[in-house]
Each structure stands twice: as C-alpha cells, then as structure tokens.
Amino acid sequence: MRVAVVGSGPAGVYAVDALLKSDAEVAVDLIERLPAPFGLIRYGVAPDHPRIKGIIASLHRVLDKPGVRLLGNVEVGADVSVAELRARYDAVVLATGAVGDRDLDIPGAELAGHHGAGEFVGFYDSHPDFARGWDLSAESVAVVGVGNVALDVARVLAKTADELKVTEIADNVHATLAGNAARDIHVFGRRGPAQAKFTPLELKELDHSPTIEVLVDPADLRYDAAGEAARRSTKVVDQVCTILEDYALREPKGAPHRLRIHFFENPVALLGVGGRVTAIRTERTEPDGNGGVRGTGEFTDWPAGAVYRAVGYRSDPVPGVPFDAATHTIPELGGRVLDPAGAPIPGLYATGWVRRGPVGLIGNTKGDANEVIANLLADAAAGALPAPAAPGVDRLLAERGVQVTDWAGWRALDAHERALGAAEGRERKKVVERAEMIRRSRPAAAEAAPVTA
Missing domain, CATH: 3.40.50.720 (NAD(P)-binding Rossmann-like Domain)
Incomplete structure (x- = not known):
C-alpha cells in the first residue's frame, strides 16, 4: 500500500x-x-x-x-x-x-503596526516565507491573548538581543532585535486567571531573564464560583494561578523591561494617528458567574506603538x-x-x-x-x-x-x-x-x- x-x-x-x-x-x-x-x-x-x-x-x-x-x-x-x-x-x-493568524475583529484592526503573532514568530524563527526584518521601534507594545504563543511573543520582545544570541536565531534576526526599543509589554486577557491558557512552565520561565520584570495587578486575580471550580479542576490551572499570585505579591527586582499581564481587560478598539496604531482601548470586564465575563462600561486607553494578536492560529x-x-x-x-x-x-x-x-x-x-x-x-x-x-x-x-x-x-x-x-x-x-x-x-x-x- x-x-x-x-x-x-x-x-x-x-x-x-x-x-x-x-x-x-x-x-x-x-x-x-x-x-x-x-x-x-x-x-x-x-x-x-x-x-x-x-x-x-x-x-x-x-x-x-x-x-x-x-x-x-x-x-x-x-x-x-x-x-x-x-x-x-x-x-x-x-x-x-x-x-495563519485568526483575525481580531475590532475597529482599527487595519492600522499599520497591528500584526498577527504568527507573522512575528515566522520572522524570529527564520521561516523562509516570512519577513527578513521587523519594525521594533515601539517602546510600548500590546499583546492580545493569554496562551503560550502570547507569552513567547512577549518574552522575545522583552529580552535583549544578546540573551537570544546563544540560540539558533539567524544573523538578520539578531541584528533586528538589537534595535528593539520595547520597554513596556502589556499582555491582555478578557477573562480571569483561571481561564488563561498558559502552561505553568512557560509562565514561570518569564522570570528566568534578568532583564524582565513580570508585573501582575493583585486586583486582576479574582475568582467567581466558576473560576474557583476551574482552579480546583486541574493541577495545571491551580499552578498557573499560584504563579500569577506570586508575581503579584512579590517586590519588584528592578529589571529594565516590564512585562505586565492584565486580566479582565477586553480589547475593543485599536486607536491610531496617520494610519498607524498608537493605543489599544480595553473595556474592563467582570466575572458573570458562569465562567464567562461581562463588560462593565469602564474603558482604558493604553499607549501602544505595536499590537500583536495571539488569538489562535488558522x-x-x-x-x-x-x-x-x-x-x-x-x-x-x-x-x-x-x-x-x-x-x-x-x-x-x-x-x-x-x-x-x-x-x-x-x-x-x-x-x-x-x-x-x-x-x-x-x-x-x-x-x-x-x-x-x-x-x-x-x-x-x-x-x-x-x-x-x-x-x-x-x-x-x-x-x-x-x-x-x-x-x-x-x-x-x-x-x-x-x-x-x-x-x-x-x-x-x-x-x-x-x-x-
């Protein structure tokens, strides 16, 4: 056969x-x-x-x-x-x-500076069909999604080029990363920590870099009954929640690159000037009691010169x-x-x-x-x-x-x-x-x- x-x-x-x-x-x-x-x-x-x-x-x-x-x-x-x-x-x-990357269907998605995470992954992993260079001039960057791909993108943006030089990256990737201006990387999830799709090891590895300060707002670590049940359901979810709590409670170590993980912030629009993204607008959400969330009507505009959507491959x-x-x-x-x-x-x-x-x-x-x-x-x-x-x-x-x-x-x-x-x-x-x-x-x-x- x-x-x-x-x-x-x-x-x-x-x-x-x-x-x-x-x-x-x-x-x-x-x-x-x-x-x-x-x-x-x-x-x-x-x-x-x-x-x-x-x-x-x-x-x-x-x-x-x-x-x-x-x-x-x-x-x-x-x-x-x-x-x-x-x-x-x-x-x-x-x-x-x-x-391919799934779409982020919100106003402003067409603005320059908004990228699929897979495009960036293709660049730094030297896929022959993807870009050879990348605009890394943004000092503040937003990553939409709370899975491992989002963490990969955020971590690569938060590390220095020399930290990655020891890996298999090609010369063009190292040269591009050497010009990376990012100092604040924001990772946004519309639901709570119990619904995050991180694996514990990926989440913990963020702290292995001496140049990355992982920041989590204690106010984001909320659980309704469905969240508590999700946490009790598997050891993996409980480990993720525990690691996030450790990040939220510890004293800052003074690293130069800040990687902030936000929960209960639903991206609703990308804002721009001259056809280029300058900020991401999120609506604060709250648990709805059934494992989902509902909007609160409270909006925040976060400065962002680049936005990466890590909402799934296609x-x-x-x-x-x-x-x-x-x-x-x-x-x-x-x-x-x-x-x-x-x-x-x-x-x-x-x-x-x-x-x-x-x-x-x-x-x-x-x-x-x-x-x-x-x-x-x-x-x-x-x-x-x-x-x-x-x-x-x-x-x-x-x-x-x-x-x-x-x-x-x-x-x-x-x-x-x-x-x-x-x-x-x-x-x-x-x-x-x-x-x-x-x-x-x-x-x-x-x-x-x-x-x-």
Whole structure:
C-alpha cells in the first residue's frame, strides 16, 4: 500500500509512525512544501525553548526508518494537485497544520503596526516565507491573548538581543532585535486567571531573564464560583494561578523591561494617528458567574506603538479539498474527509490541526494521528481504498522542474546549520533563504541512491 502524507510537522510524522508500526505492508511518502521538515516544531517554537525543540529528536527517529521518504520543497496545490496524488497513492493523509493568524475583529484592526503573532514568530524563527526584518521601534507594545504563543511573543520582545544570541536565531534576526526599543509589554486577557491558557512552565520561565520584570495587578486575580471550580479542576490551572499570585505579591527586582499581564481587560478598539496604531482601548470586564465575563462600561486607553494578536492560529484551505471557512478546518468524520454532501471521499484523510483546529498539545496530536490511521487501515482491510491508476509522483515532479529535497538533503542542511552554530559556540544557526536551503540540501540528495515510488 502506498500512502502520501502531506505535511511533516508532528501531525504528519505521527501519522507516518502509526503506518510504519502497523501490520500493513506500506510505503510512505512524506510531502512537505518547505525544503526542511518538522513544521511548527522548527518554525513555530520560540528559539529560547530548546526543550520543546527536543521533540525533533523523536520525529527524526521516525523518518530514519525504512519505508518512508521525505519529498521536501513540494507544494501540494501548486507543484502537484490532491487529485494527482490520489491517482498515484492508495491513500492521502492531509496534515497541513495551521500557520495563519485568526483575525481580531475590532475597529482599527487595519492600522499599520497591528500584526498577527504568527507573522512575528515566522520572522524570529527564520521561516523562509516570512519577513527578513521587523519594525521594533515601539517602546510600548500590546499583546492580545493569554496562551503560550502570547507569552513567547512577549518574552522575545522583552529580552535583549544578546540573551537570544546563544540560540539558533539567524544573523538578520539578531541584528533586528538589537534595535528593539520595547520597554513596556502589556499582555491582555478578557477573562480571569483561571481561564488563561498558559502552561505553568512557560509562565514561570518569564522570570528566568534578568532583564524582565513580570508585573501582575493583585486586583486582576479574582475568582467567581466558576473560576474557583476551574482552579480546583486541574493541577495545571491551580499552578498557573499560584504563579500569577506570586508575581503579584512579590517586590519588584528592578529589571529594565516590564512585562505586565492584565486580566479582565477586553480589547475593543485599536486607536491610531496617520494610519498607524498608537493605543489599544480595553473595556474592563467582570466575572458573570458562569465562567464567562461581562463588560462593565469602564474603558482604558493604553499607549501602544505595536499590537500583536495571539488569538489562535488558522489553517488554510488545501486546493481541491472541501474546507469549512467558519472553523478553518477540513470537514471530516473519524479523519475521513467528507464531500459537500457529507459522504466520505475514498482514500482521503485529515489529521492534526487542519482536522480539529489549533488546540491540544503533542499528546493530543499523536492520539489524533493514531485514530485517523486506524480508520485508514480499517478502510484498506475492507477494500474501500481506490487502487492507484498512475505511476509514482517522481516523474511528474521532475517533468515540472520541482527541486525536490529529500532526507539525505535534510541531513546535509542540518549538518551545515550545526557547523554555522558551532563556529559561534551555539548548537545551530538557521539558514533563512529558501534557495540557500535547497542548495545546501542538494549535494547530499544527489549522492543518495535514487528511489522510485
């Protein structure tokens, strides 16, 4: 059985792993639109979090196994269509993730200086499709959202460039961060501390930097009955609340960069002058007794020369595949992609965030992949998968002039980035430009024995 998995982030690699661990005789092509694998783990995790990037080691072990090939720098929908893949594989699994930013639907959202958090993450993580420079001239910055991405953005803005120099950031990122003028970073959440989506470790790590003063107003640490119940419900929520209380009660340590975490402040408008944001307006909220909040009619304008919305990632449609524009997900049942009439499309599956939205941690992603692959294998056993009608995809991509990178090519690029880092006493320094990534991948790819699908 030949299977194409589209997307080499954790969702895609876990789907590959589930296929390889099954009793089925299977060959898997892992198709990735970027020249390098690992998706959000490589391009969505803050550079000062190598602990999380350690997940790459486990993903690496999966792709080292026989029976799987990496086809990098191949964009499904541009270089090859889903229909063409379905004609060449017994099954196609879509694991394209979520890269875009959800919108902040308030007046003033169109002002310059308002950014999606994912755009900034793409910059500092050296994603080849994102900006090479960034305007960091604002002294006061607002971050909307109370999840880990919001903390990542706030922490990177609050740290010095030299603190981040020891990580894998590229030279252009370090040079840009060296000019960062931010001194006050405000993080806004419309609900209370018991509803924050931080993880305790992320929240506690804010204080590890000697340049960051974490400030929480004790007046924001309020709990109604629903908040108290949420706090008692899990150890994680209680730990988050306890850490916030510690921040609120301690004496300031005198660090130069102030990172202020606000609760019960609902952003209602961005204000600007000359088409550029200058402030964010929030309405004070209060608990409504049911775990939600209601407005109090009390408004505050907070100076902000830049605003980052960290209100969730958003998946993009895959050309030729049904898509729910309201939920930004592929319609599915048990991972089986559904046509507009609600019937499963034979041999087409979805897993990860493009299936269920950008929620859950790595464990959820692995469980999701296992469920989807179990259903794929059940369909194969029932004879419900259409037989491929065309030869492998290699010739098609070669005829179209696609510069495919492979697993040997990734090893070459990986070694090059590690050598760049070692020269400066770092573990790695990323290559940013797509053309250079491909060039550094090609020598090893050319030396590898050709494999025909």
